[in-house]
Amino acid sequence: MITKRKIDVKMLVIVGLMAAVAATLSWLENFVPIQAIVPIPGLKFGLANIVTIFAIFYLGTRSTLMIVVIRCLLGSILGGGPIALAFSLTGALFAALIMIILKSGYKKHFSLYGISLAGATMFNVGQVIVAAIVLQDTAIFTYLPILMTGGVVAGLLTAVISVILFKKLNNSGAIRRHIKTSS
Amino acid sequence: MKLKWGDYIIFLTITMIIVVMFVSGIMRKADGATIAQISQHGELLYEINLDDLTETREVLFHDGDVRIIAQNGSIRFEKSDCPDLVCVYTGWIKRPGQIAACLPNRILVKIIGESDEVDVVLQ
Numbered sequence A: 001m002i003t004k005r006k007i008d009v010k011m012l013v014i015v016g017l018m019a020a021v022a023a024t025l026s027w028l029e030n031f032v033p034i035q036a037i038v039p040i041p042g043l044k045f046g047l048a049n050i051v052t053i054f055a056i057f058y059l060g061t062r063s064t065l066m067i068v069v070i071r072c073l074l075g076s077i078l079g080g081g082p083i084a085l086a087f088s089l090t091g092a093l094f095a096a097l098i099m100i101i102l103k104s105g106y107k108k109h110f111s112l113y114g115i116s117l118a119g120a121t122m123f124n125v126g127q128v129i130v131a132a133i134v135l136q137d138t139a140i141f142t143y144l145p146i147l148m149t150g151g152v153v154a155g156l157l158t159a160v161i162s163v164i165l166f167k168k169l170n171n172s173g174a175i176r177r178h179i180k181t182s183s
Numbered sequence B: 001m002k003l004k005w006g007d008y009i010i011f012l013t014i015t016m017i018i019v020v021m022f023v024s025g026i027m028r029k030a031d032g033a034t035i036a037q038i039s040q041h042g043e044l045l046y047e048i049n050l051d052d053l054t055e056t057r058e059v060l061f062h063d064g065d066v067r068i069i070a071q072n073g074s075i076r077f078e079k080s081d082c083p084d085l086v087c088v089y090t091g092w093i094k095r096p097g098q099i100a101a102c103l104p105n106r107i108l109v110k111i112i113g114e115s116d117e118v119d120v121v122l123q
Helices: A009-029 A048-058 A061-077 A081-103 A112-135 A138-172 A174-178 B005-027 B086-090 B114-122
Strands: B034-040 B043-049 B057-061 B066-071 B074-079 B099-102 B107-113
Touching: A009 A048, A009 A061, A048 A061, A048 A081, A048 A112, A048 A138, A061 A081, A081 A112, A112 A138, A112 B005, A138 A174, A138 B005, A138 B099, A138 B107, B043 B057, B066 B107, B074 B086, B074 B099, B074 B107, B086 B099
Parallel strands: none
Antiparallel strands: B034 B043, B034 B107, B057 B066, B066 B074, B099 B107
């Protein structure tokens, strides 16, 4: 017997759109020579995490994971290659998973700031684990505190942007009109 | 948006992890010689004693496209053929525990104190 699952076309379009937005954001970040100013290897603004946060709150877990995977694949095609893919995919999935878990306590225990902060630092943990595997040396873990300090700044930045974004989206009514699974 | 108690716990946890890891890194000071280990693919290829460097030493990979130089007790990636140049931007490193890594080429330069080595032997 063939079970037919209805595909929500609108949702499919939104997922594709969001993956493209996220991939573009992380691609654009490459043009900011942040490494030359603050020489912390692997330091990023993590603007694509804004899309992940949006997806977790408005689109649901399944769509979020799809967006994250597609975004990372697109990112590696746009420039980066296999090693960059391993970094971004592990980091982004770590970040998405912790934020999905913490979202269940949203408003009761955590605000967007805490959730975004946890996501950003988990991204760093993922990065360092991949780096340790690639180099086959655990010495790279000494980078974690430095990277995490950058992650705190990046996490706060994405939180501030997300709060503004959410406010605008909720006021505009676009979310209510187009997305059913809002929270 | 109001902060919740969970936010403070997240922030404190992260801060504590950072502080503990920083402190444990600083505490691991070695009295012995400062040695730079250069490895690729997890395989130790060169060991340079940074303390008794009298002249500039060069280590080349990829026919000179990747150049690591050591002088005056410090070591750095001077040139690399990788796209991100993270290794070059890391700059000079000289204290035990510091590392410079070129992930695309899987080259790691790490500095150890000689007493680190002794610890490993004792284990």
